[in-house]
Amino acid sequence: MSTQFDHLGSAFRSDDFGTWPRQPDVCILEIQRREASNAFGRVDRLLVEKRKEFELDSAGNVYRGKLRIFYWDLENDPLDGDVPDGEFGACYDRGFNLVSITSSCLSSGGYVLIKPNRLRGAGLGTYLMNFAVEWAKQWPEAEVRQIELPKGEAKETPQQELRIHFYGKFGIEFDFTGDLVTSGISRPMQARDLVVITHRKETITELSAVVFLRERLQEAERGAAEVAFLRRSLKQDGTILSQAYRHPIKWMFQRLVTDNLTRTGLIIAFMFVIGLGVYRAF
Known part of the structure; x- marks a missing residue:
């Protein structure tokens, strides 16, 4: 086996020329939340990194593939270090003719879980899952590794209904029979039957990481200049008040x-x- 040498391009920008069109592997997600008034309120920003790796056979065809998506909550405490706040995975194995869209290994069916909790409900899970589904459809004949929903969430609870609705958008259905009543197992299907969502939720915007960083640096410079100006003004006012007192x-x-x-x-x-x-x- 050999590791595929993909077209060497920047992880921060699109390469839309030649025969290797690709999107940036690193970007900034801006998530806007709607208030009760239907107006936009809090804005969350995430740094997202998408990594793909393939193993090829002697004929140059993909034998195994792995997708991992990491995201960092930029609004979180910087003392947490550089450990990602969340991770999403998918994988493919031609020998088993299986593709998983919720785990980076076939030994576990996995399920989608967004952390921290405050990032839920704004379309982040759909964004990540959609990317995994697009990736998996490269192998339309492969069987989709069954997904087992978290145990303890009985059928017809609000949590279960939300999960069923979430997976249903991608064409995935679940059975709740016998011993599976408290969890649920996805029905057998092939990757070709997965549904890709073409209209992204309006609350999520994908930004260039380079442009975002430049804008933040410019804002910091303007803020520093304003602070310096205010300090000078405050010092002058202090001198004047001291003279007035004496x-x-x-x-x-x-x-x-x-x-x-x-x-x-x-x-x-x-x-x-x-x-x-x-x-x-x-």
Whole structure:
């Protein structure tokens, strides 16, 4: 077996030329949540990395494949380090003629679970699952590894209904019979029957990681310049207040003269003209 040497391109940008069109492997997801008023409220941002690897046979055909998606919650505590906040996997094995869309190994059926909890309900699971389904459909004849829903969520509970609806969007159905009533096993199907969602949820926007970082750096620079300006202004105001405290009469006179320089000049000029007229009169 050998590892496939894919077209060497940047992980941060699209390569849409030649015979190797591909999307960036690293991007920023911006997730907008709707409030009760149906207006957009909180915005969550995630760093997403998609990794694909293939093993080829002597004829150059794919024998095994693996997909792993990592995501980091950029709003989370930076002290958590660089460990991903979530991971999503899929795999393919020609020897077993199986493809899994919820696990990076065939020994486990797996299921979709989004962490942390606050990221649920805004379409992130659908986004990740859809990418895995698109990847799996490269092998339309392969059987889809059965998915077992979490035990303890009995049929017809709100949690189970949400999961059934979620998987149903991709053409996956479940059986709840006999010993499976408390969990549920997906029905046998081939990868060709999986459904790809072509219309992405409007709450999720995929951004260029490079553009996003440049914008954040520019915002930081503008913020630093504004802080420096405010500090200078605060220092000047402190000096003025200190002078006013030590010499209140002098400070008041200076303010009357310097802060109203134009008006003071007009008054002086007016008084000069009046004085000159009185002098000439006598």
